[in-house]
Amino acid sequence: MAEAVAPIPVLSVRNVAKSFGAAIALRKGCLDSYGGSIHALVGENGAGKSTLVKVIAGVHHRDGGEFLLSGRPVDFRNTAEAKAAGVAVIYQEPTLFPDLSVTENIFMGRQPVLGLGRIDRRRMRSEAADLLERLGVRLNPDRVARGLSIADQQVIEIAKAISLDAKVLVMDEPTAALSGVEVDRLFTITRALRDEGRAIIFISHRFEEIYSLCDTLTVMRDGEYVSAHAIGDVTVDEVVRRMVGRSVTDLFPKEAAPVGDVRLRVEGLTSSGKFHDINFVVRSGEIVCLAGLVGSGRTEIVRAVFGVDGYDRGTVTVDGHTLPMKNPAAAIAAGIALVPEDRRKQGLVMDFSVRSNMSLAVRDRLSVLGILPALKETRLAMSWAHRLQVKTSSLDSPVATLSGGNQQKVVLGKWLATEPRVLIIDEPTRGIDVGTKSEVHRLMSELAGHGVAILMISSELPEVIGMADRVLVMKEGHMTAELSRADANPETVMYAATHSVEKSA
């Protein structure tokens, strides 16, 4: 630890523990964050980062340990107390009031008032406008929050924090849903806040972001503090090794598989306003990646292919059979499986058990006279849980209690049980920790080896380049490049994804 002249940390937690019933979420959380510094908090999912953040935010009350703010012990029982003490948290999913204006969202509960408790709207509005201007964003303070992009919503969250004059700002995976330009804007703002002397805690799974933004770093594993470093003192490999407790040599092991016949063929697919004249094929044994920025139309295409949304023109064929439009049941029958981006809302029934979720897509096949025999269901769930190495205390646990990575495995298991010929995966490893990530990649590679045609959407360039046999790059609804494995590198993919949109910075 390089702390020669040690000032008092603005925020300091020592050996903080938190359990939920029998489940220990946090054994020993330690974190020091100094003013004028951006501190990265890294760890696999389930390492206890989010729990630690929630303790800091006053959402959870710690069971034990020390919590100091500017050297003084604090004990938050709710988020209001934490905010009053100058701790602001920006969650992965911003939590705004959609029906209220940007201004009201920033000042809710703390509006400037005149006599009789009347809110001084004029002052509130001009303060909001000033804040937004300081942050360098063009947002109308009078518009309602509904319909704002995630990036803009985060800016409002930051504006809230500044208006509180927060000393500590915690950002929990703020970049997960942002495009490149939006990340740049967020980083500019974050650096400005650092330069004002605030302590910033930044959580991310993306090392290139951490290394470009942060100056110190704390690693957590299994609910415990592992180590803290100045960012220059450790390499990414070293950090990853500490995070997983083992060395991950190859993050993206796509093995060569024999490429066979065309499984999925998409021709002239057009949906006005979403995508135009999309043509591609996916062969058995192949992993084809749809790359491009968030909002470039990738998800819309796979939704149309799977029959969730309709389209204006074009055809989708699987093994030579043309699929009807807007009919997911026909797509499933033809052998397509779709692992959606938002597994919590679209991929799983969160209150159902692991077992029930696994059998969800094959209920009819397993059923006898409309009744699902428990034994058959258990056997199926057991075999997939074993093959995918799902970590759960029991097949009867609700999937809501699993970590993100294990939830993703359950979604995969659910679709693999249908024995798909074409597997579509939207953001296969979003929000999944490093260790599980490579397991998901190994699984995909194995499936391709068994002759499944895989179409993957990914925003993570290393994943795209490591996994894909071919990369299709989308830009604003048009396919701008098709790159072979040999030609695909971060520069070529990013160029095709951003090509000719360089006007805004």
Added chain:
Amino acid sequence: MTQSAVVPPGSNDAVRLVSRLYRAREASILLVVALVVVAATVTSPDFLFSSSGWRDLTLAPSILMILAVGEAIVIITRNVDISVGAVLGFTAYFAGRVLTDYPGVPVVVVFLLGTLLGALMGLFNGLLVTLLRVPALVVTLGTLYIFRGIDVLWAGGIRIMPGDLPSSFLDLGTSSILTVPTVTIIAVFVAAAAVWYMKCTRGGRTFYAIGSDPDAARLYGLPTGRRVIIALATSGALAGFSGVLYLSRYATADSQVGTGWELQAIAAVVIGGIAIAGGSGSVGGAALGAVLLITINRALPVLGIPDFWQQAVIGVLILFAIVTDRLLFIRTSHQLLEARETTNA
């Protein structure tokens, strides 16, 4: 009225449309009320121009108006109170009992007691909703039957008669100031105070925030439980107040007073443009919704529309209000998305 006249620099059509929607709703309700009154008056001039025409027109909606204002506050927090009719009935009988059993009690005290009793009943609702985390729909459905049951048990077949009530109390229900009935003035005053509170104070805005996204409100550190209790207690208090007002206007009460009024109050709220899922709409809209509902109810027989169709018209009105809100919501969402694309370019 609260928006500054200065045009914001980044303003655009979508934003202006949203801010204008509330006022547009209130204006269009007033327009429909006017049309209904004109149609009824043309058919039968007595509707407006008889000695009691103007008085009935203004007096008839006033009690429902107060009830609807309370209901609106609850619905804005994404809850609902269907016990208001029972609370109104209970306090009407309670007020009658106080006035007959304790002659000489000042009128003001009776109103205070009735309001307090209603507030306690609302508090009971609020505590059940927040402490047991039971949806308000279920809690207030239960208390609707409980309150009504106690009322029936207590009143039995007894009816409070005008002769039982002091004239100072009855005067309030019949008097008027500058041709406007006193009860109407009270109702308008209550509605105006509620509009002001909901629009211009921290507490009022908190109700909107909670209804807009309860989870976000909790995470934000807003005292959601306390505010929901306050909303339900306010609704109860206003229903209790309405009960006493009912007695002074009709001069009679039995155990069945206010039956079904909860549905009329909810209908008024919906017609007034308040989203049933909370978070948006104006309390003033709900008050005007009550005026429209009652006025239509009174005008339809005058226009010679058969009884069955009168009910159907109300139903169509509610559905029309909901469908309009939904269409407007979809349209503004689209415009907000487009606005986002143009400002980001």
